[in-house]
Amino acid sequence: QVQLQESGPGLVKPSETLSLTCTVSGGSISSYYWSWIRQPPGKGLEWIGYIYYSGSTNYNPSLKSRVTISVDTSKNQFSLKLSSVTAADTAVYYCGRLVGATTIDYWGQGTLVTVSS
């Protein structure tokens, strides 16, 4: 059974960079796409971007200038960096496995990141 676990700081200061890592267990990171999604408190889901295990990426146009997603196959992990954060970036951040760049079949439990000074 594939499991995903997000990790990283729960509090980030405005204008700084949010950094999260997703660790995949129970399966290999190879041959799949891996995605980040976020959900502001009380609101809907927003796709941030995805990465193929080989390293190719695709980002949400609205966040593209601030987002970097990377993968470390040796550690079975992939990571998110979101720069110049503001309070609007406060959200629960989920990582997920994306099948065929189409459907998210496995999700992490999510981690709340608050942007505040």
Add this chain to the structure above:
Amino acid sequence: EIVLTQSPATLSLSPGERATLSCRASQSVSSYLAWYQQKPGQAPRLLIYDASNRATGIPARFSGSGSGTDFTLTISSLEPEDFAVYYCQQRSNWPPGITFGPGTKVDIK
């Protein structure tokens, strides 16, 4: 960018009733449409992929239909655990990316 619209925003029903949720895309997404269920404090769970295929372990009371721009998620007889928020999600080829609908909340009448 393809925009997904879900209706109604809220659906108030009783256990045992049939729920019909709609998702409409601003342009054709072929059959690249998925449905997710989310309960408070939990991650979304995949219910339906490619418009009409149930994900592993999903009960038969959940069914999906549609193609192109109009899609439907049907819950044939609501169980107490089905009261939740449901999101549709599409994948587009150009511009390449993923978008979610705003969600439909199914609550107890």
